[in-house]
Amino acid sequence: MVTLPQLDTALEEPLYRxxxxxxxxxxxxxxxxxxxxxxxxxxxxGQLGLNRATVASAYELLETEGLIRGHVGRGSFVEGPGVxxxxxxxxxxxRLADPLIAETATPAxxxxxxxxxxxxxxxxxxxxxxxxxxxxxxxxxxGAQAAEILQLGSPQGFGPLRAHLLGQARRQDQARPADDxxxxxxxxxxxxxxxxxxxxAGDTVLVEDPVxxxxxxxxxxxxxxxxxxxxxxxxxDLEALDRLVARERPRLLxxxxxxxxxxxxxxxxxxxxxLLRMAAGAGLPVVENDIYGELRxxxxxxxxxxxxxxxxxxxxxxxxxxxxxxxxxxGWILAPGIVIERLAELKQWTDLHSDQLSQAVLLRFAESGxxxxxxxxxxxAGAERLRAVLAACERHLPGGSYWTRPQGGMNLWVRLPExxxxxxxxxxxxxxxxxxLPGRYFAVGRPDPGAFRLSFAGLTPEKIEKGxxxxxxxxxxxxxxxxxxxxxxxxxxxx
Amino acid sequence: MVTLPQLDTALEEPLYRxxxxxxxxxxxxxxxxxxxxxxxxxxxxGQLGLNRATVASAYELLETEGLIRGHVGRGSFVEGPGVxxxxxxxxxxxRLADPLIAETATPAxxxxxxxxxxxxxxxxxxxxxxxxxxxxxxxxxxGAQAAEILQLGSPQGFGPLRAHLLGQARRQDQARPADDxxxxxxxxxxxxxxxxxxxxAGDTVLVEDPVxxxxxxxxxxxxxxxxxxxxxxxxxDLEALDRLVARERPRLLxxxxxxxxxxxxxxxxxxxxxLLRMAAGAGLPVVENDIYGELRxxxxxxxxxxxxxxxxxxxxxxxxxxxxxxxxxxGWILAPGIVIERLAELKQWTDLHSDQLSQAVLLRFAESGxxxxxxxxxxxAGAERLRAVLAACERHLPGGSYWTRPQGGMNLWVRLPExxxxxxxxxxxxxxxxxxLPGRYFAVGRPDPGAFRLSFAGLTPEKIEKGxxxxxxxxxxxxxxxxxxxxxxxxxxxx
Numbered sequence: 001m002v003t004l005p006q007l008d009t010a011l012e013e014p015l016y017r018x019x020x021x022x023x024x025x026x027x028x029x030x031x032x033x034x035x036x037x038x039x040x041x042x043x044x045x046g047q048l049g050l051n052r053a054t055v056a057s058a059y060e061l062l063e064t065e066g067l068i069r070g071h072v073g074r075g076s077f078v079e080g081p082g083v084x085x086x087x088x089x090x091x092x093x094x095r096l097a098d099p100l101i102a103e104t105a106t107p108a109x110x111x112x113x114x115x116x117x118x119x120x121x122x123x124x125x126x127x128x129x130x131x132x133x134x135x136x137x138x139x140x141x142x143g144a145q146a147a148e149i150l151q152l153g154s155p156q157g158f159g160p161l162r163a164h165l166l167g168q169a170r171r172q173d174q175a176r177p178a179d180d181x182x183x184x185x186x187x188x189x190x191x192x193x194x195x196x197x198x199x200x201a202g203d204t205v206l207v208e209d210p211v212x213x214x215x216x217x218x219x220x221x222x223x224x225x226x227x228x229x230x231x232x233x234x235x236x237d238l239e240a241l242d243r244l245v246a247r248e249r250p251r252l253l254x255x256x257x258x259x260x261x262x263x264x265x266x267x268x269x270x271x272x273x274x275l276l277r278m279a280a281g282a283g284l285p286v287v288e289n290d291i292y293g294e295l296r297x298x299x300x301x302x303x304x305x306x307x308x309x310x311x312x313x314x315x316x317x318x319x320x321x322x323x324x325x326x327x328x329x330x331g332w333i334l335a336p337g338i339v340i341e342r343l344a345e346l347k348q349w350t351d352l353h354s355d356q357l358s359q360a361v362l363l364r365f366a367e368s369g370x371x372x373x374x375x376x377x378x379x380x381a382g383a384e385r386l387r388a389v390l391a392a393c394e395r396h397l398p399g400g401s402y403w404t405r406p407q408g409g410m411n412l413w414v415r416l417p418e419x420x421x422x423x424x425x426x427x428x429x430x431x432x433x434x435x436x437l438p439g440r441y442f443a444v445g446r447p448d449p450g451a452f453r454l455s456f457a458g459l460t461p462e463k464i465e466k467g468x469x470x471x472x473x474x475x476x477x478x479x480x481x482x483x484x485x486x487x488x489x490x491x492x493x494x495x
Numbered sequence: 496m497v498t499l500p501q502l503d504t505a506l507e508e509p510l511y512r513x514x515x516x517x518x519x520x521x522x523x524x525x526x527x528x529x530x531x532x533x534x535x536x537x538x539x540x541g542q543l544g545l546n547r548a549t550v551a552s553a554y555e556l557l558e559t560e561g562l563i564r565g566h567v568g569r570g571s572f573v574e575g576p577g578v579x580x581x582x583x584x585x586x587x588x589x590r591l592a593d594p595l596i597a598e599t600a601t602p603a604x605x606x607x608x609x610x611x612x613x614x615x616x617x618x619x620x621x622x623x624x625x626x627x628x629x630x631x632x633x634x635x636x637x638g639a640q641a642a643e644i645l646q647l648g649s650p651q652g653f654g655p656l657r658a659h660l661l662g663q664a665r666r667q668d669q670a671r672p673a674d675d676x677x678x679x680x681x682x683x684x685x686x687x688x689x690x691x692x693x694x695x696a697g698d699t700v701l702v703e704d705p706v707x708x709x710x711x712x713x714x715x716x717x718x719x720x721x722x723x724x725x726x727x728x729x730x731x732d733l734e735a736l737d738r739l740v741a742r743e744r745p746r747l748l749x750x751x752x753x754x755x756x757x758x759x760x761x762x763x764x765x766x767x768x769x770l771l772r773m774a775a776g777a778g779l780p781v782v783e784n785d786i787y788g789e790l791r792x793x794x795x796x797x798x799x800x801x802x803x804x805x806x807x808x809x810x811x812x813x814x815x816x817x818x819x820x821x822x823x824x825x826g827w828i829l830a831p832g833i834v835i836e837r838l839a840e841l842k843q844w845t846d847l848h849s850d851q852l853s854q855a856v857l858l859r860f861a862e863s864g865x866x867x868x869x870x871x872x873x874x875x876a877g878a879e880r881l882r883a884v885l886a887a888c889e890r891h892l893p894g895g896s897y898w899t900r901p902q903g904g905m906n907l908w909v910r911l912p913e914x915x916x917x918x919x920x921x922x923x924x925x926x927x928x929x930x931x932l933p934g935r936y937f938a939v940g941r942p943d944p945g946a947f948r949l950s951f952a953g954l955t956p957e958k959i960e961k962g963x964x965x966x967x968x969x970x971x972x973x974x975x976x977x978x979x980x981x982x983x984x985x986x987x988x989x990x
Contacts, residue, residue, distance in 0.1 A: 087772065134636045146629070
């Protein structure tokens with residue numbers, strides 16, 4: 001049973017459109033469903049006291065939209081809605097606005113048990129303190145705060161963890177009086193939030209070259225120009241920095257003074273002080289990535305940029321990922337309160353807040369003293385692995401190779417003698433079950449073809465020695481064949 | 496009083512370097528502070544039984560590093576560490592590129608135990624299945640996968656959870672053959688990633704008006720134009736949508752067909768089908784936010800847009816936050832493989848991957864059957880709370896008020912009769928320990944001053960009844976005084 005439409009001649013809307021809209025709404029709302037008959041034009045015109053052409057115009061519109069269909073001699077029937085005609089498929093590639101950063105796709109990790117992968121700057125599985133983790137976790141979920149942890153939290157982070165981190169920074173003279181802390185989902189998110197807060201498309205940011213690709217890409221994808229400052233054996237080249245600050249008028253400088261990724265280098269104390277003086281002179285905020293800071297295996301700890309900063313221009317980022325469990329995503333930012341406040345707003349619209357279970361478990365891990373004990377074991381193991389990788393480089397890399405001498409962290413940087421190409425040689429290494437990341441993954445400017453990164457912290461000394469022995473023999477063979485090639489017939493022209 | 500350094504002739508390290516390191520450590524640690532005098536070389540050499548040249552060499556090194564300074568005839572004084580010239584402080588407000596979205600700051604939640612807060616769309620603490628959570632957690636951390644969970648994971652999500660979610664979507668006919676899943680840190684991050692993948696500054700996106708502020712703000716902060724499609728009692732107004740799609744040429748449409756936040760409305764089936772036809776006709780991708788989908792308390796479940804979509808244009812986002820624990824940040828996106836692949840790259844540079852402990856615990860919670868049992872209890876409790884809030888609205892809201900009749904979810908939308916202003920009245924409510932969120936927080940276009948959101952799911956039926964009784968009496972008083980005001984002297988001109 002169809003009720004009659006109520007039309008209103010006082011409205012500006014013509015009657016045929018009122019009629020059309022009435023039926024359209026009836027059909028779209030489902031009050032009239034597919035297959036139901038609607039009155040013939042003549043009949044409805046009579047019932048409503050309308051001209052038959054008015055009704056026909058309304059029906060025409062409905063038919064055009066596929067909502068009804070007329071059958072000669074039988075009247076009109078409801079057709080839609082319903083996706084009765086197959087919809088034309090959407091072409092997704094045209095709808096994707098975000099640029100693909102293709103060259104950064106990392107090679108597949110080797111997964112067989114006897115593979116030796118120098119590709120990932122992560123702690124070794126076998127060093128995970130599983131029992132201590134389980135104990136911390138059990139204490140947290142068995143505790144009185146469990147319901148609070150499971151409920152919606154604060155964008156700035158789990159209160160007790162924030163208090164712990166800020167208290168620790170104060171005790172270590174890292175924090176200035178106006179500083180505050182925000183918890184992030186690891187250092188990667190810290191970089192992402194800082195990119196959004198401190199730069200806009202078209203700005204220039206200075207980073208180390210070579211650099212961790214996740215740092216470079218955060219800025220590239222936001223349309224920010226990334227300019228590299230060369231890294232030498234003593235970290236960032238300060239003369240180059242001075243020149244680039246003057247020439248590029250950067251919006252931001254991001255540095256990793258301790259055990260930089262990928263080179264493993266450490267910035268000496270006087271260079272840290274000079275860097276701060278330059279930045280203060282140029283009004284340039286500095287992001288200090290101190291993710292590896294706790295992993296010093298040799299020499300004495302140097303004060304961080306944050307500790308030296310009397311101008312309040314340093315934003316420090318740190319994380320639990322390298323010293324505990326990368327699978328738990330908890331990092332933090334220590335910065336002036338005004339910066340933290342704005343980061344918290346940003347964080348809210350980015351992912352509301354970081355996972356609270358992991359925040360609470362890591363806090364328990366730290367407060368129980370288990371973190372400090374674990375750190376000592378990590379430093380011990382790291383020192384052993386660092387000695388192993390340096391000795392193995394000495395033993396197996398071809399003459400004329402250069403490599404850094406890190407004092408901590410997880411990475412070491414190798415440069416093979418010319419004209420060897422670390423990218424070309426990777427295929428051979430993978431066939432012998434060994435892998436590393438060639439220099440091009442870390443390049444900001446022109447890649448160095450002979451360079452590659454050795455991430456040694458995740459491998460036992462035995463695997464390090466064996467892996468480098470295999471690499472050394474591949475490199476040696478390449479060098480020998482290169483000599484032959486150069487001694488042999490001239491290469492044909494490239495056409 | 497300066498203690499004497501302890502030097503050790505048995506060490507390999509030369510004595511001058513031991514001395515140098517001793518003072519360096521004293522200064523860097525702050526035990527010796529700037530301006531303090533250190534003994535003259537002759538004096539110290541005498542005290543330590545050293546050659547004076549040894550002491551002088553150590554001092555020379557310290558002076559080179561800027562740690563001490565010698566004054567002729569007065570001795571040496573501590574200079575560093577620290578940037579010795581006071582650096583000019585950085586002015587942060589000028590360095591912040593990100594726009595502040597000030598109007599969205601939410602009012603402080605009432606925190607006293609007897610407060611009645613209708614402000615937050617979150618599950619009730621007292622409904623958390625703590626024992627089931629603890630059991631799931633214990634099973635995960637005690638299991639063989641613990642080390643894998645703690646290690647670095649995949650940007651697309653924890654493999655077993657992804658497989659579970661995709662399998663479930665297939666069994667429920669939600670997934671098309673080419674679809675895939677990526678795990679996100681809740682629905683908020685899903686929106687953030689989709690904003691970045693599918694829109695750029697200057698684009699237009701259509702959203703419901705009123706809408707969840709976290710959705711609107713994700714686009715606003717990226718410089719995307721947000722245009723609102725009005726929501727009526729039956730969800731999105733399809734005629735308005737039709738007009739706006741033609742006029743605005745939007746890049747994206749975001750809708751919440753089930754129990755929309757803040758109105759609680761449900762889009763009827765024919766409207767879902769019409770919406771898809773319009774979108775397919777315009778080549779318009781649709782993001783379907785189905786975060787509340789499992790929380791239906793009345794009526795029959797309707798097919799989602801994703802299930803109806805034959806054109807492959809729907810991207811569906813879902814989350815565990817509303818049905819389990821908001822403190823664990825795990826949501827997911829179901830979309831064509833090409834979209835998921837690109838989202839995974841984006842996710843990697845955003846926060847590497849989501850927290851794996853929570854992913855594993857929620858997977859265990861689901862696979863053990865605890866999630867399904869908990870969902871049944873949530874739906875039972877929600878149905879009771881929905882009945883309570885509808886009855887209390889009927890009983891206590893002033894005549895002429897309008898409110899929605901949700902069939903599920905956590906929110907209900909009220910509009911008070913003119914000229915009442917829900918923002919103005921909030922202050923009085925808070926003084927009586929009751930709070931809600933006024934309509935302006937959710938407005939895309941012009942806010943509706945009489946409107947506000949009642950989030951009822953986190954409150955017991957008793958609190959709901961009591962809270963609405965208090966609100967009703969505040970509103971009634973306001974109406975009475977309004978009548979008096981209108982009957983009284985004309986208001987003075989605003990100057």
